[in-house]
Amino acid sequence: MKYDVVVVGSGPAGSVTARFAAESGANVLIIERRQEVGVPVLCGEGISKKVDDFKVLEGRRWIANNMEGARIFSPDGAMVKLAADMAGDETGYVLYRDIFDQELARGAIRAGAELMLNTCAVDVLKENGKVNGVKAKQFGEEFDIEADIIVGADGVESKIGRWAGMKTTLKPYDLETCVQYTLSNVEFDKEYCDFYLGKKIAPGGYVWVFPKGKDIANVGIGILASLSEPGMPLKLLDKFIDSHPELKKGEPLRFLAGAVPVAEPIESVRDNLLLVGDAARQVDPITGGGLMASIEAGEIAGETIGKAVGEQRFDKKMLSPYEEKLENTVYKKLKRNYVVKEIVLGMEDKTLNMLADSLKDYKFDELSTLSLVKALVLKHPSLLIKLKPLMKLSKM
Amino acid sequence: MGKPKALVDKGKCLACGGCISVCPQDAITMCSSKAIVSKENCIDCGICIQTCPVGAISNEVY
Numbered sequence: 001m002k003y004d005v006v007v008v009g010s011g012p013a014g015s016v017t018a019r020f021a022a023e024s025g026a027n028v029l030i031i032e033r034r035q036e037v038g039v040p041v042l043c044g045e046g047i048s049k050k051v052d053d054f055k056v057l058e059g060r061r062w063i064a065n066n067m068e069g070a071r072i073f074s075p076d077g078a079m080v081k082l083a084a085d086m087a088g089d090e091t092g093y094v095l096y097r098d099i100f101d102q103e104l105a106r107g108a109i110r111a112g113a114e115l116m117l118n119t120c121a122v123d124v125l126k127e128n129g130k131v132n133g134v135k136a137k138q139f140g141e142e143f144d145i146e147a148d149i150i151v152g153a154d155g156v157e158s159k160i161g162r163w164a165g166m167k168t169t170l171k172p173y174d175l176e177t178c179v180q181y182t183l184s185n186v187e188f189d190k191e192y193c194d195f196y197l198g199k200k201i202a203p204g205g206y207v208w209v210f211p212k213g214k215d216i217a218n219v220g221i222g223i224l225a226s227l228s229e230p231g232m233p234l235k236l237l238d239k240f241i242d243s244h245p246e247l248k249k250g251e252p253l254r255f256l257a258g259a260v261p262v263a264e265p266i267e268s269v270r271d272n273l274l275l276v277g278d279a280a281r282q283v284d285p286i287t288g289g290g291l292m293a294s295i296e297a298g299e300i301a302g303e304t305i306g307k308a309v310g311e312q313r314f315d316k317k318m319l320s321p322y323e324e325k326l327e328n329t330v331y332k333k334l335k336r337n338y339v340v341k342e343i344v345l346g347m348e349d350k351t352l353n354m355l356a357d358s359l360k361d362y363k364f365d366e367l368s369t370l371s372l373v374k375a376l377v378l379k380h381p382s383l384l385i386k387l388k389p390l391m392k393l394s395k396m
Numbered sequence: 397m398g399k400p401k402a403l404v405d406k407g408k409c410l411a412c413g414g415c416i417s418v419c420p421q422d423a424i425t426m427c428s429s430k431a432i433v434s435k436e437n438c439i440d441c442g443i444c445i446q447t448c449p450v451g452a453i454s455n456e457v458y
Contacts, residue, residue: 033426040411042412155413156413156414156416156417157413157414157416157417157426158417159416159422159425162422168417169417169418169419169420169422170417170418171418172418172443172446172447175414175417175418175447177412177414177447177448177449178412178449179449179450223449225414225418225443225446225447228446228447228449229446230445230446230448230451230453230454231448231449231450231451232449233449233450234449234450234451255410256410256412257410257411257412257414257449257450258412258414258449259412259413259414259417259447259449261417
């Protein structure tokens with residue numbers, strides 16, 4: 001079995017990479033461990049409307065709810081509202097992530113990619129020190145898939161990079177450990193995605209309530225693994241729900257556990273090999289959102305692969321434009337937000353309360369973490385000293 | 397007496413992969429939607445135990 005490209009993982013990063021590689025003429029195979037693309041869902045299912053700019057999705061079936069904005073609640077309950085009337089149309093959607101993933105995979109297949117389900121990568125193949133395929137397993141049988149380029153789109157627990165000798169192990173300081181219920185029969189404002197902060201609520205993370213419809217919402221929690229204890233996310237989420245009567249009467253339709261890298265992006269290119277998505281830690285370290293970065297990186301990865309296949313050159317130098325383009329775009333934001341993450345982690349609850357209080361009536365010009373940071377600096381110029389490392393990374 | 401090693405309770409594991417991503421020994425793999433620890437490679441650092449969101453991992457003396 002021989003392909004130009006084998007993509008391990010059919011999440012958004014894998015499917016978008018496969019799509020753009022196939023569109024530029026490469027012969028692409030995607031392998032997926034699970035028996036259904038997008039299932040089980042491991043996601044809070046929130047995304048920015050900027051996703052529409054990428055033209056990688058057909059129809060609107062993947063949208064569960066159209067958001068008006070976001071509300072952030074400080075430990076003492078002060079609310080900061082980032083709403084559409086202040087932020088233009090740049091708000092967000094809550095997704096049906098299973099349908100979303102399947103639409104992205106359909107896009108890859110339409111472009112000519114093949115997809116094998118129930119197929120797990122168990123190792124990379126190597127020849128003369130270079131990776132030249134993956135060893136795969138399907139229904140108990142092992143077989144080799146040769147390929148000129150291997151794409152590790154195998155998520156937070158990525159093994160492809162490790163097998164190829166890359167250092168992908170996350171520090172507990174760089175991982176959010178999460179659980180989430182999809183609760184039905186709940187009552188709340190369906191127009192807003194809510195975020196709750198505080199050391200007692202979610203150490204080093206937050207609780208989210210993302211409405212999927214009139215009386216149904218994803219209610220989840222992420223805790224920084226270095227601040228967590230065994231089973232703490234589940235205990236604290238149950239406690240949060242218990243203390244909110246509007247959620248307490250809900251019944252769960254779905255329960256899931258998840259792990260989200262909140263690290264800086266890592267090395268993602270070797271000879272014959274690319275990492276993309278959570279595997280490359282392409283996640284916003286503040287929000288834990290990785291969909292937009294994955295789609296953006298997937299497009300660049302796919303185009304880079306297309307060129308490499310066209311020229312029949314697969315060395316690191318040929319593939320490096322992928323990383324270089326990311327450095328100038330997606331990674332600028334991710335690196336900036338990593339610095340902000342560290343600053344926020346160092347803040348006491350009372351500081352968060354004070355900051356939230358000062359932003360109560362602030363009119364945001366955009367719904368983004370950057371506009372939040374800008375607003376904070378405007379209100380509290382002394383924060384600039386803490387934000388100094390940011391100046392090196394980008395012009396604010 | 398043997399050394400303690402991490403052990404996954406298959407009844408509790410929800411296959412989020414968090415333990416795998418933080419294991420410094422690459423001792424954990426996902427098998428049929430459950431995390432499995434390789435006793436040979438585990439050094440009982442306890443990072444996976446602390447990371448598990450549902451408390452599915454403990455250390456056992458073999």
